[in-house]
Amino acid sequence: MAFLRNAWYVACWSEDVRPGQLFHRKLLDEDVVLFRKPDGAPAALYDRCPHRFIPLHLGSLKGEVIECCYHGLQFDCSGRCVKNPHGDGKIPAAAKVRSYPVADRHGILWIWMGEREADASRIPDYAMLDADSGFHLTRGHVHIEANYVLMGENLLDLSHVAYLHDGLIGSPQMVETLPAVREDNDVLHVDRHMPNVDVPAVFDMLFRQDGQPVDAWQNMRWVPPSCYLLDAGVKAPGGEREVMGWYYGIHLLTPETSRTTHYHFASARPPGSVSDPATDAELARLRRIAFAEQDKPIVDAQQRVVGDQDLWGMKPVLLAIDAGPVRMRRTIERLITQEKETT
Ligand code: FES
Ligand SMILES: [Fe+2]
Structure with missing residues (x-):
């Protein structure tokens, strides 16, 4: 592509x-x-x-x-x-x-x-990453040996947290929720609200540290071609969002080649959330494990299988969870076609 x-x-x-x-x-x-x-x-x-x-x-x-x-x-x-x-x-x-x-x-x-x-x-808005935003930040980078669209599909279908990131940033009951997908001028929003689920380790560390069930959410924004912003968090079942229960996950993909990607990621916890160097370091460490040791091997392996083939030509089985990834892939294809026609 x-x-x-x-x-x-x-x-x-x-x-x-x-x-x-x-x-x-x-x-x-x-x-x-x-x-x-x-x-x-x-x-x-x-x-x-x-x-x-x-x-x-x-x-x-x-x-x-x-x-x-x-x-x-x-x-x-x-x-x-x-x-x-x-x-x-x-x-x-x-x-x-x-x-x-x-x-x-x-x-x-x-x-x-x-x-x-x-x-x-x-330029997409990531004001929470500004030095004076008051947000508590961690940053990282990982080199992905896969096309940026394959990596992006991972980010637009977060049902995989129930399997690939079970216990870390996902839990088994999260698989029961289907995404709500909406599009606004080529910007895609894929939201998942997951009531009464086991609390994953990362969120338990930031929230109440009591291991009790929570309502969780993952609201992802995608700006073409490859900038993602996730509002993710947990709250007491039936309760309201609390400042320490959520953060922004920033996911920025840049194609290096057609088969490799620079993946920059960051987290931004809102002003007022508890922030100490040990918590920040642990959050950064756990997120790196999720992306570098859990996502990367899977997406790299996917690329080795796909090779240079067109994904549609391989006739992938489509599931309800693919709504976001399919919309993204179609949008990128359309924008590239439009760009070619007008240059
Ligand atoms: S000056 Fe650059 S290669 Fe000769
Ligand atoms: Fe993941």
Whole structure:
């Protein structure tokens, strides 16, 4: 499946790109080098010198310019070659590299790899990740050896928590709830309300630590092509939402190649919830287990079976729980088709 190109993708966490350093990542099958200008503003270039195709991230950052490590051509943050140290110093017209719009927002470096003009107002809202939001945050990253749509289907069908994450972030009775799916301008909402279920360990730790049954919910928002926001929590059966019983799960997928994905995840607990370093560390540890040790092996294995085949061509059995994943897959296919027709 091709990628939707005219969209904002997560390149990395803001903190991944440190002053004075060059950060390489493959995104949408293109090698990209990210760095910061002296004023801290981020920049991104195609990671390939046009002379002999050396990755630019192997060079060095000199103020605002990258110097290629092989023969010293220098490129500014717009990709223009600004110095040729050889001969008369003339700069050939072809000595330039592609630059990408980037935005530093919500502690995330967003990148726009399409040909159309980047519109920063289309960056999905993750204000809870802002440093001044008052939310208590944990962050992580895991490399998935599967296509981002397969990983996204995992996130839009959370019935799997009853099996894959049983006891950790899910419990057996949760399987009885079907999702409510609604769509709003290509943004998908997949909500699950699960009354009177065993409390999973993560939520028991945050909520009452008494092991008593709870009402649980999972409300997932998907913004195409690959940004997810989960409002998940538990409350006393029949009771009201309490501040310590819930958090936002932030799930951000970026295709690396057609078969691999950068998966950035974070949790954001609301202001007023109990936060101490030990709880934060334990929450981060348990969530990493869920995604890196429980989801990842399954989705990686799924990719090995699917290979390059079209999923519809494989005639998957469809269940009621697939409503969200099917809508997502159809929406991505439509948006990619529309993009191709208009470019
Ligand atoms: S390969 Fe970069 S300057 Fe020669
Ligand atoms: Fe999962």
